[in-house]
Amino acid sequence: MKRMLILAALVLAPHSAASETLLASLSSHRVQITSNYTGAQVAVFAVIERDARTVARANPYDAVITVRGPKEDVVVQEKRQVMGVWVNQRQRFLPGVPSFLAVLTSRPLNDMIEPERAQRLNLGLLPVVTSAQGAREESGAVAEFRASLVRLRFETGLYSEIERGVTFLTPTVLQAPIQLPATAPIGTYDVEVAIFGDGVPLAKQTTNFEVVKVGFEQFVADAARQRPFVYGLLAACLSVLFGWLSSVAFRKD
Amino acid sequence: MEIYLPIAEQPVNILLILGMSAAVGFISGMFGVGGGFLMTPFLIFTGIPPAIAVASVSAQIAGSSMTGVLTYWRKRAVDVRLGGVLIGGGAVGTFLGVLFFNQMRRLGHLELVIVLSYVVLFSVIGGLMLLESVKALFETRGAQPAQKTAHPRTRPWYFELPLRIRFQRSRMAASIIPIALLAVGVAFAGAVLGIGGGFILVPALIYLFHVPTAVVIGTSLMQILATMLVATILHATTNQSVDLILATLLIVGGVIGAQFGARAGQNLRAEVFRLLLALMVLGVGLRFASEIVVRPNDPFSVRVEHRAR
Numbered sequence: 001m002k003r004m005l006i007l008a009a010l011v012l013a014p015h016s017a018a019s020e021t022l023l024a025s026l027s028s029h030r031v032q033i034t035s036n037y038t039g040a041q042v043a044v045f046a047v048i049e050r051d052a053r054t055v056a057r058a059n060p061y062d063a064v065i066t067v068r069g070p071k072e073d074v075v076v077q078e079k080r081q082v083m084g085v086w087v088n089q090r091q092r093f094l095p096g097v098p099s100f101l102a103v104l105t106s107r108p109l110n111d112m113i114e115p116e117r118a119q120r121l122n123l124g125l126l127p128v129v130t131s132a133q134g135a136r137e138e139s140g141a142v143a144e145f146r147a148s149l150v151r152l153r154f155e156t157g158l159y160s161e162i163e164r165g166v167t168f169l170t171p172t173v174l175q176a177p178i179q180l181p182a183t184a185p186i187g188t189y190d191v192e193v194a195i196f197g198d199g200v201p202l203a204k205q206t207t208n209f210e211v212v213k214v215g216f217e218q219f220v221a222d223a224a225r226q227r228p229f230v231y232g233l234l235a236a237c238l239s240v241l242f243g244w245l246s247s248v249a250f251r252k253d
Numbered sequence: 254m255e256i257y258l259p260i261a262e263q264p265v266n267i268l269l270i271l272g273m274s275a276a277v278g279f280i281s282g283m284f285g286v287g288g289g290f291l292m293t294p295f296l297i298f299t300g301i302p303p304a305i306a307v308a309s310v311s312a313q314i315a316g317s318s319m320t321g322v323l324t325y326w327r328k329r330a331v332d333v334r335l336g337g338v339l340i341g342g343g344a345v346g347t348f349l350g351v352l353f354f355n356q357m358r359r360l361g362h363l364e365l366v367i368v369l370s371y372v373v374l375f376s377v378i379g380g381l382m383l384l385e386s387v388k389a390l391f392e393t394r395g396a397q398p399a400q401k402t403a404h405p406r407t408r409p410w411y412f413e414l415p416l417r418i419r420f421q422r423s424r425m426a427a428s429i430i431p432i433a434l435l436a437v438g439v440a441f442a443g444a445v446l447g448i449g450g451g452f453i454l455v456p457a458l459i460y461l462f463h464v465p466t467a468v469v470i471g472t473s474l475m476q477i478l479a480t481m482l483v484a485t486i487l488h489a490t491t492n493q494s495v496d497l498i499l500a501t502l503l504i505v506g507g508v509i510g511a512q513f514g515a516r517a518g519q520n521l522r523a524e525v526f527r528l529l530l531a532l533m534v535l536g537v538g539l540r541f542a543s544e545i546v547v548r549p550n551d552p553f554s555v556r557v558e559h560r561a562r
């Protein structure tokens with residue numbers, strides 16, 4: 001029976017059965033934010049497992065690692081000149097885009113896979129953002145705003161595309177550092193490791209890590225959310241107290 | 254030296270924030286204005302989300318106006334009665350301004366209205382003040398008595414409206430109707446434009462009501478203190494946007510700067526004070542003008558509406 005199933009699997013999906021499996025792991029599953037936090041680094045390790053049935057490959061493997069931060073809804077605005085002044089004229093609401101996005105590859109994406117295929121497999125910055133959008137209606141205007149979002153985020157470092165960010169230590173062991181800027185928001189980050197052989201996807205593995213506030217930072221954030229009035233009152237009292245202290249400290253007479 | 258801000262969710266340089274808030278506090282204590290028009294754009298420029306910048310700056314302004322009020326209070330330069338009228342009128346004006354703001358937002362084109370109002374308001378007021386103070390400076394050079402402006406010869410008609418009150422510290426007796434209307438108007442503009450309004454109130458009290466400069470500063474600071482304390486609590490309760498760490502840094506810098514500013518303000522000659530004030534107001538107007546006239550580096554911008562937790 002078991003043999004039959006394996007046989008059936010082989011017949012129905014010869015590709016995947018004959019293919020490699022992937023084992024991925026992170027150096028840390030929890031990035032803690034303390035008062036001196038200025039960003040962090042999480043390392044990805046992955047091992048490509050082959051067995052006796054795996055076909056021999058002439059070319060080395062390629063890898064693409066996609067890191068997606070917590071989803072958010074954004075509005076992209078465009079300034080235009082109206083009556084001689086520059087004001088926000090057009091805007092588009094883009095729901096569910098990643099707040100952080102990093103695409104690390106073992107070599108330039110265009111060299112390892114055709115652009116249309118990358119688009120279909122959601123590889124690369126723009127394809128990921130497009131797929132996050134559902135991308136049902138593909139009007140030119142929406143695409144323009146989406147491209148602007150990617151460009152602006154790329155400039156601030158929240159989105160990054162790092163060619164050769166993935167290093168193969170041996171032909172089947174790979175490693176990649178994920179750089180988290182300090183502005184990367186808190187929440188869960190999904191890490192997707194995908195390997196390719198001759199432009200064909202072979203295996204995929206997903207894992208995740210979270211960025212959390214701890215200690216005092218957590219306490220302040222909780223207080224602001226759970227006891228907003230007391231928190232506001234405290235802020236107001238601080239102003240009054242410091243204002244008074246300063247006037248006493250700097251008193252001349 | 255960096256410190257992580259728990260609400261803004263990013264680190265800032267402690268010394269940069271302290272230095273900037275001290276500079277803004279100095280201006281606040283010297284001119285009797287809040288200084289939010291300088292501090293808020295600066296914070297947004299460093300990457301702090303606008304809502305958090307506005308809310309945390311309101312705590313700073315409360316702090317620096319508190320210390321300023323105390324300093325002017327000791328010099329007997331706070332007119333509590335005048336301040337009370339301003340606060341009352343201010344509450345009405347803020348309420349109307351928020352209503353107008355929401356109405357305009359529904360109709361669209363709010364931004365154009367706001368930006369144009371900023372530019373027109375500040376450029377016109379600043380320009381008029383500059384003309385006047387330059388003229389005044391030349392007149393004093395011409396060996397005329399400097400006391401002329403402090404004791405106007407003719408009393409404007411609006412002083413004689415009903416409901417006259419004596420404002421002892423301000424050395425005037427006038428109807429509260431024009432003063433309350435002024436406060437309503439300033440607070441209305443403030444709520445719509447997102448500014449405290451000190452920059453309109455201070456020159457108006459000096460030029461329209463001939464209140465002595467020192468008393469104007471002290472009283473204006475008293476009104477700003479009341480408004481900003483309420484604003485801080487409202488920001489915290491309605492959208493949890495006050496960052497306590499950022500606010501503390503801003504307050505500490507602000508109260509120290511305000512002390513020096515208040516002292517410097519008292520040693521200034523009235524004409525020089527008005528000239529500097531005019532230049533500041535005009536500068537603000539030009540800054541906003543440049544923002545909309547100069548082609549932006551990037552016509553596109555991103556605003557985060559909602560983030561999943």
